[in-house]
Amino acid sequence: MDRRAAHAYPLRRRRSVARGSSVSKPVRVRFAPSPTGKLHIGGARTALFNWAYARRHGGAFVLRIEDTDPERSTKEFERAILEGLAWLGIGWDEGPDIGGPRGPYRQSEKYPQYREIARRLIASGHAYPCFCTTERLDALRAEQESRKERQVYDRLCAGLDPALAARRVAQGEAAVIRFRVPPGETVCIDHIRGDVRFSHEEVDDWVMVRSDGSPTYNFCVVCDDVDMGITHVFRGEEHLVNTPKQVLLYQALGQPMPEFGHLPLMLGTDGKKLSKRTGDTALQDYRDKGFPREAVVNFLCLQGWALDGTSVLFSVDQLVANFDIKDVQKAGAIFDPEKFRWMAGEYLRQESLETLADHCAPFVVAEGLCSADELARPRAWFLEVVKTEQARIQTYGELPPRIAYLFQRDDAVVWAAEAVATARKHANAAQTLRDYREWLAPRVGGGIDAAALRDASKAWAQERGLKLPAFFQPVRLALCGVVNGADLFDVMALLGAPAVLARLEYGAARLAS
RNA sequence: GGUCCCAUCGUCUAGCCCGGCCUAGGACACCAGGUUUUCAUCCUGGCGACAGGGGUUCAAAUCCCCUUGGGAUCACCA
Structure with missing residues (x-):
């Protein structure tokens, strides 16, 4: 069938340009996660950048839940996502929990509205019912695959008589609703990437509404962004190829276009889209490990954005004061767990x-x-x-x-094999412990002064002709059971005199046996 | 494979839009010293990049083209 003849609308070839409205309106941005999993750190960064943009421009940050996949969406994930954002310090001005003037903020609560819009789109010729079965579609795809052709819908139902199609739908025949993509091309203006051009030949007549009546992502997104008056859409780069579909829908709806910005992907150490395979991807994982919140925010900012190229450590206030979508990097950023940990340490030390x-x-x-x-x-x-x-x-x-x-019992300090081996290298380790205990006992009755005890103990060891390691390593074993750790005399102060004396005694006995 | 995106030290990045100030700056990691009873912190120094090739220009990391490489995406998932 002639591709062009299949179009009832519009027959004229044209170029559509997804240029944002030139009139400056108050900024309204959104983060629209799908509650099908924990909050991904990539999503957290997307939220952070949107939020920063809103704050910077005195606009609103809207939170919307895209739960049109009933199979995988759960309330638990939704709650986890909200918690994650709150933990990061990202506050939303409108959202499913607090409501707002342009709700509902959960797509599952808007089905009737989507249905009405779909109906209008069919009436205006921008969409059409499609009766093709999954089997036919699968076969079609297989055939196209075998011929190495593009896998797109062949528009069998696009040419159906509207009245006839409507009757079949009314009779209860299963049908999806597809968007009728007109010929031409679309240029999407992206604030990060510049113009991105798509020929409509490459855009499928995509499904807006499933046969069970539920709306699909590309459809809901546009309806909601329109409903919510979203002015800027900043999202991950994986959505870039969806943009022409959405742009076409805005135009079919006669609605003003938001401005787009597609953030670079966060990549795993394998250079591919960050996934569980290459490390922890959920924000929750880092919270559970005890990463300081400020470090997480700071680090996420650095994946694709920089304050000035020199400052590495900076606050959210500095982010908000300086964030501009145009400064966001185009290339994907490999997530470096090592640097993340370093940054965590930096913040932890400042506390x-x-x-x-x-x-x-x-x-x-x-x-x-x-x-x-x-x-x-x-x-x-x-x-x-x-x-x-x-x-x-x-x-x-x-x-x-x-x-x-x-927190261990004085007579049951857990000894690491390595620490035992280190202590045993010194010939008279057990005896050293006994002697030191004997010397120490009368000196710690009034408590332990780490600094004074340090000097006195070193002097004691020197007087006895002991090299420092020959003194410290057995003592550390007796007190802590490990080879490395905090300053030994600080450790003694923490332990307290009775415990120190007891451990030295038990240690000597254990080492001797 | 088609379409789209991307390309500065191993990694995150500054510089690129508005060519000269770039002998390309900072940070992580790494290496070598210093401080220290160990570990860590801290301090000093070092290593280390404009993917390749063409153009444009007096001048290119910066602009254009090609090549190569990497990635994303091709669902009645979002």
């Missing part, structure tokens, strides 16, 4: 002891080292614990295993 203690406490409790109450009562003690480890950890989650020794 006050009080803040750091608050952030770490839940991780210590979750690890089962002690109860929240036990941690809260000796608050000063826990602040000291946190102080000794602050330079040594990059995330809150790294603290518990490092301080586990503090």
Whole structure:
């Protein structure tokens, strides 16, 4: 069938240009996640950039839930996504939970509206019912595949008599509704990429409404962006090829076009779209590991955007004050977990002891080292614990295993094989422990002053002709059971004199046996 | 494979739009020193890139073209 003859509308070849309205309206941007999984860090970055753009321009940031896939959408994921955004500090002005003037903000609550728009589109000739079965479509695709042709709908139903088609629909025959793509080409204006040109030959007569009456993504997106008065659509690059379909729909609807910007993809270390295969992709994963929130925000910003090329560490306020969609990088960014961890450490080290203690406490409790109450009562003690480890950890989650020794019984400190081997390298390790304990006991009755004890202990070791490692390594084994860790005398202060003396004694015995 | 997008150190990027200030800057990682009882932090230094080829120009990382390479996408999923 002649392709052109299949079109009832419009027959004139034309070029449509998706240029945004030149009149400046108040900015309205949106983040429209699908609640079919946890919030992806790529999605989080998209949200962040949209939010920053809205804040920068005094506009509104709208949150919309695209739950038109009933198979995979769940309320749990929706809640998780909202929580994730809130955790990042991204606040929305309108959304499913708080409502707003242009709701509903959940697509599943708008089906009647979509249906009405589809009906109007059929009436105006911009869309048509299609009765082709899945089997026929599959066969068609297989055939096109075998001939190495483009896999597009052959528009069998595009030429059907509208009245006849309407009767078949009325009689209950299963049908999808397809958009009738006119000949011509579309130029999409993208603020990140410039003009992107698509020939309509490449755009399929795509399905707007499924045979069960539910609307599809490309259809809902445009309806909603129109309903919600969205002025700027910033989303991931994977949506770039959808844009001509959507642009055509705006035009069919006679609605003003938003301005587009397609963000570069976040890639895994394999250079492909970030997926679970190459590492953690959910925002939640990083929160659970104890990455400081500010570090996550900062790092996400750096995937495709830079403050000035020199500053690496910056605040959300600086982001908001300086963010411009035009400055966003075009090329995809490989996600570097190593740098992410470094940045986490940078933020963690900037925190006050009080803040750091608050952030770490839940991780210590979750690890089962002690109860929240036990941690809260000796608050000063826990602040000291946190102080000794602050330079040594990059995330809150790294603290518990490092301080586990503090919560072990004095006669049952867990000894790592490596630490035992290191201590045993020194000939008289057990004896050193006994001697040191004997020397130490009368000196720590009034508590432990780490600084003073450090000097005195080193002097003691030197007097006995002990090399420092021969002294420190057995002691560290006895007190902590590991080879590396915080300053030994800080550790003693944390442990307290009774525990220190007890551990030295048990340590000597264990080492001797 | 078709269509579309992209291309500066291993990685994130500045510079590119509005050619000269670029002997290409910063950061992570890496390497070497320093501080230190270990680890970590911290300090100093080093290594390291304009994918290739044509053009335009007095001058190109910056503009144009081609090649190569990478990616995205081709559903009654979003």
